[in-house]
Amino acid sequence: MRLFVTFDLPTKTKDDRHCYTVFRRQLLDEGFVMMQFSTYIRYCRNDSEYAKYFRRVKSFAPRRGDIRIFAITESQYKKMYHFAGRKKSDEELLGPVALIVFE
Numbered sequence: 001m002r003l004f005v006t007f008d009l010p011t012k013t014k015d016d017r018h019c020y021t022v023f024r025r026q027l028l029d030e031g032f033v034m035m036q037f038s039t040y041i042r043y044c045r046n047d048s049e050y051a052k053y054f055r056r057v058k059s060f061a062p063r064r065g066d067i068r069i070f071a072i073t074e075s076q077y078k079k080m081y082h083f084a085g086r087k088k089s090d091e092e093l094l095g096p097v098a099l100i101v102f103e
Contacts, residue, residue, distance in 0.1 A: 002072050003042045004039065005067065006067070007038050007068070020062075022060075026060045030042065031053075
């Protein structure tokens with residue numbers, strides 16, 4: 001399944017921008033990839049892995065702003081139609097299979 005995190009965080013003050021940057025970096029550190037601005041995705045092998053990353057994102061989410069987390073299955077993800085621009089390099093590289101083995 002794919003775990004999506006979408007967010008709309010305030011960026012008017014220096015503190016707001018700092019919170020935004022820290023949140024974004026933490027998503028990247030947890031293995032999320034930017035799909036679009038303020039939309040990050042991560043592959044999860046099963047429900048327990050989904051629950052683990054859900055808890056992690058919830059633990060470092062800023063108190064202000066709007067953050068939404070949801071999951072879709074791989075078959076639903078494969079049905080996504082991409083109609084403008086080009087696919088991101090990680091999408092072209094991985095395709096519908098999200099398993100990479102590093103040796």
